[in-house]
Amino acid sequence: MQQLKEDNLKKQLRIEKIGFTVLTILAIATVLPIIAVVIYIVYLGAPAISWDFIFSMPRDGMKSGGIWPAIVGTFYLTIGTAIFSVPLGIAAAIYLSEYAPNNKLTQTIRLAIINLAGIPSVVYGLFGLGLFVVFLNFGTSILSASLTLAIMTLPVIISTTEEAIRAVPQSFRVVSISLGATKWQTIRRVVLPQAIPGILTGVVLGLERAAGETAPILFTGAAFFLPRLPNSPLDATMALPYHLFVISTQVPGMPIQIQYGTVLVLLVFVLLMNIIVTIIRSRARAKRQW
Amino acid sequence: MKNTNMNKNTLKIGEQLVTRSIQFSGYSSILFVLMILFFLLYEGIPTIFEIPLKEIFSTRWYPIENYYGILPLILGSLVVTLGASLVAVPFGILTAVYIAEIAPKWVKEIMKPLVELLAGLPSVVLGFLGILIVSPFLRDKLHLPTGLTALTGSILLGGIAIPTIVSIAEDALNNVPNSYRLGALALGLTRWQTIWGVTVPAAKSGILMAVMLGVGRTIGETMTVMMVTGNAPLLPGSLNALFMPIRTMTATIASEMGEVASGSPHYHILFFIAVVLFLFTLLVNLIASNIGSKRIKRVEKMLS
Numbered sequence: 001m002q003q004l005k006e007d008n009l010k011k012q013l014r015i016e017k018i019g020f021t022v023l024t025i026l027a028i029a030t031v032l033p034i035i036a037v038v039i040y041i042v043y044l045g046a047p048a049i050s051w052d053f054i055f056s057m058p059r060d061g062m063k064s065g066g067i068w069p070a071i072v073g074t075f076y077l078t079i080g081t082a083i084f085s086v087p088l089g090i091a092a093a094i095y096l097s098e099y100a101p102n103n104k105l106t107q108t109i110r111l112a113i114i115n116l117a118g119i120p121s122v123v124y125g126l127f128g129l130g131l132f133v134v135f136l137n138f139g140t141s142i143l144s145a146s147l148t149l150a151i152m153t154l155p156v157i158i159s160t161t162e163e164a165i166r167a168v169p170q171s172f173r174v175v176s177i178s179l180g181a182t183k184w185q186t187i188r189r190v191v192l193p194q195a196i197p198g199i200l201t202g203v204v205l206g207l208e209r210a211a212g213e214t215a216p217i218l219f220t221g222a223a224f225f226l227p228r229l230p231n232s233p234l235d236a237t238m239a240l241p242y243h244l245f246v247i248s249t250q251v252p253g254m255p256i257q258i259q260y261g262t263v264l265v266l267l268v269f270v271l272l273m274n275i276i277v278t279i280i281r282s283r284a285r286a287k288r289q290w
Numbered sequence: 291m292k293n294t295n296m297n298k299n300t301l302k303i304g305e306q307l308v309t310r311s312i313q314f315s316g317y318s319s320i321l322f323v324l325m326i327l328f329f330l331l332y333e334g335i336p337t338i339f340e341i342p343l344k345e346i347f348s349t350r351w352y353p354i355e356n357y358y359g360i361l362p363l364i365l366g367s368l369v370v371t372l373g374a375s376l377v378a379v380p381f382g383i384l385t386a387v388y389i390a391e392i393a394p395k396w397v398k399e400i401m402k403p404l405v406e407l408l409a410g411l412p413s414v415v416l417g418f419l420g421i422l423i424v425s426p427f428l429r430d431k432l433h434l435p436t437g438l439t440a441l442t443g444s445i446l447l448g449g450i451a452i453p454t455i456v457s458i459a460e461d462a463l464n465n466v467p468n469s470y471r472l473g474a475l476a477l478g479l480t481r482w483q484t485i486w487g488v489t490v491p492a493a494k495s496g497i498l499m500a501v502m503l504g505v506g507r508t509i510g511e512t513m514t515v516m517m518v519t520g521n522a523p524l525l526p527g528s529l530n531a532l533f534m535p536i537r538t539m540t541a542t543i544a545s546e547m548g549e550v551a552s553g554s555p556h557y558h559i560l561f562f563i564a565v566v567l568f569l570f571t572l573l574v575n576l577i578a579s580n581i582g583s584k585r586i587k588r589v590e591k592m593l594s
Contacts, residue, residue: 009478016482020392027388027401030381030452034404037411037419088315095316099309105317111579112319118503118575119326120510122540123564126547130329130561134552151322158319182301184308205410212412215512215540219547241414241513248418249517263418270410278403 038267045264048257054265057227062247063255067262072229073142073237074211074269077221080146080233081153081210086203088150089157093199096158097165098187117155121215124152128220143233145221149210156206164198165191197284201277208273212266214241224250240266330568334561341555346562351523351537353546353556360539360563362525366440367538367570369526370515373444374451374508379501381448382455386500389456390463391485409453417517420446425518432533438520440536446514451504458503462496463489495581502578506571509540516541539563 052066059065100106128148138144168191176186192199214222223236224246230237244262247254337346341358348359389401424445425437466489474484490497520535523542543560550556 009480012480012483016480019482023384023388023392026381027385027393030385030456031401031404033449034408038407040423088318091312091315092318095312099312100316109316109319112323114575114579115323115572116319118506118510118571120512120540120567120571122512122544123326123330123510123567126333126543126561126564127326127329129547130333131325135329151326154319154322182305184305208410212410212414214412214414215544218544241412244412244414244418245513245517248414248421259418263415266412266415270407270412274403274407274410277406 038271041260041263041267045260045262045267048261049264053258053261058225062225062251063253063258067240067243067258067265069226069229070238070240070243070262071265073223073226074240076142076230076237077145077149077217077239078207078211080142081149082203082207084147084150085153085157085206085210089154089202089206090161090199092154093158093161093165094187094192097162098183098191113155113158116151117159119152121152121213122218124148124216125218125220127151128216133220139234140219140223140236141221141234142230142237143221145217145237145239146233148216148220149213152213152216153206153210156209157202160202160205161195161199164195164202167198168194197280200280204273204277204280208270212241212270214239214245217242240269327568330561330565333558334563334565337555337558337562340558346559349525351542353550353559356555358555358559360559360566362523363537363539363542363563364566365526366519366523366536367509367540367567369440369531369536370443370447370519370538371505371508373440373532374447375501375505377445377448378451378455378504378508382452382500382504383459383497385452386456386459386463386497387485387490390460391481391489405453405456408449409457413450413511413513414517416446416449417514420514420518434533436520436535438518438535439533440519440526441532443515443519443536443538444532446518447508447511450511450514451508454507455500455504458500459493459497462493462500465496466492499578499581502574502581506574506578509574510567510571512540512544516544521545539567543567 054066054071055068056066057068096106096109100109125148128144132138132144132147133140138147172190172194173186176190177183181189217239221236221239222242223238226236226238240262244259244266247262248259346358347361348357349361350357350359351362385401385405389398393401420442421438425439425442427437428434428439428442429437470488470492471484474488475481479487515538519537519541521537521541522535523537524531524534526534526536543563546556547560550560
């Protein structure tokens with residue numbers, strides 16, 4: 001009997017060992033391609049990077065020269081998106097976490113946010129085309145594209161911000177209110193400062209997504225080729241992801257160097273955003289007071 | 291005295307204003323969803339009057355000659371989504387289990403940022419890698435006439451769904467109270483038995499939600515599929531369809547909207563396809579959030 005139990009345990013431990021090994025291999029197989037892709041892109045893209053490639057205009061139908069207008073365009077679009085989505089998203093998150101009663105309306109708001117998060121990016125593009133470009137007559141412009149991207153980014157910002165605000169302990173609010181502060185004063189002076197790292201994380205992740213999107217700006221603000229920088233929010237603009245799409249599928253005979261260089265610039269941008277998020281998080285964890 | 295009164299009044303008005311605008315911001319999400327639905331329907335509904343329903347759900351998409359059958363596009367989306375799930379669901383869930391239950395801390399701290407990096411990669415970048423690496427590789431290895439097939443799309447879309455699945459499933463696993471694990475171990479189960487007999491079943495609904503949200507992302511993905519699936523609106527008839535070019539709803543909208551005349555039947559049916567897409571993703575997300583809310587209720591019950 002005792003022998004049987006021990007055999008069984010041995011068998012189970014052997015199964016465990018095999019299982020753990022298999023899972024480890026699978027997890028590594030999932031993650032390894034990501035490292036490989038980064039190395040691959042850096043290796044092939046680095047030779048293309050030069051002062052001229054980053055800071056000059058495209059020439060010869062984009063087959064030589066640089067990608068400066070695309071970089072600037074993506075920068076403008078990101079700023080434009082932030083202007084609309086950050087205040088609105090944070091305010092909405094404050095409402096949901098601090099004000100919203102537990103009723104049908106609030107449930108509807110939550111359902112709407114889940115729904116917004118699930119709408120395909122190309123559908124946002126069509127919506128932006130219908131509302132901003134045609135109906136409001138903003139034309140194919142930075143403004144239309146930024147507004148479209150802003151609505152798309154909203155759910156990311158709202159949900160991460162709400163989580164960050166909810167994580168602030170209730171006692172902070174109670175003490176502040178009992179000292180005579182109004183609700184808004186409490187939120188602004190006590191709750192928000194504590195939640196800032198979480199909010200920043202959400203904002204960066206949201207904007208990272210907006211900056212990398214192509215489908216929503218296809219018909220709302222992206223220009224195939226624009227040999228100058230946009231002058232006003234009502235100008236169309238080149239953008240890095242759309243530019244990559246164009247040079248890798250729409251222009252025959254495109255030098256591969258330029259394509260790899262463009263991918264590398266996009267990758268560096270994403271990496272930077274991710275590093276910023278990691279730094280914010282670890283610093284916040286170290287400084288947390290509760 | 292008077293002065294403080296006035297201060298109090300302005301304070302009150304200020305507070306009111308802020309509260310109102312915050313409240314309105316809270317409601318704005320509903321407004322946006324309604325506006326999106328309105329504009330899609332406004333431009334999409336005319337299709338029903340321009341093209342007979344029977345033709346809309348027929349099998350030939352060739353807008354230049356006025357064939358507007360969207361069936362191949364719907365099936366195209368479904369084939370690619372199914373293929374992507376076959377890749378992403380096992381890898382995603384097992385990676386989540388590994389990260390949450392098995393990996394030592396330092397491995398976790400390497401793997402999690404890498405998964406987040408994958409989540410942050412723009413879909414054009416994946417499409418680009420698909421064109422240059424995955425598609426030639428598959429073409430040569432499987433001896434296909436072209437590497438731009440549903441299979442290529444599925445593999446890359448799997449990569450897009452994996453981060454979503456990993457992070458939500460991992461959350462679900464982390465939310466399982468540690469006492470469950472300790473209890474199982476105390477009863478003499480091995481860690482392996484604990485994972486599959488206790489922890490994973492306890493996190494089941496969260497894992498299911500992760501899968502639904504991952505699938506939702508793949509249905510709506512546009513740029514990657516447009517770049518690597520070959521864009522041929524063929525009706526997928528059998529399993530072989532995986533190895534042939536295909537065209538999804540999203541890719542159709544993205545590649546054709548730029549060239550149609552505003553207000554034409556072609557323009558309207560592209561919006562109609564967007565309505566179909568909207569409904570698909572709505573359904574998937576409703577199911578996911580339903581699973582999610584059930585989970586919350588159960589946790590509440592356990593705690594009370």
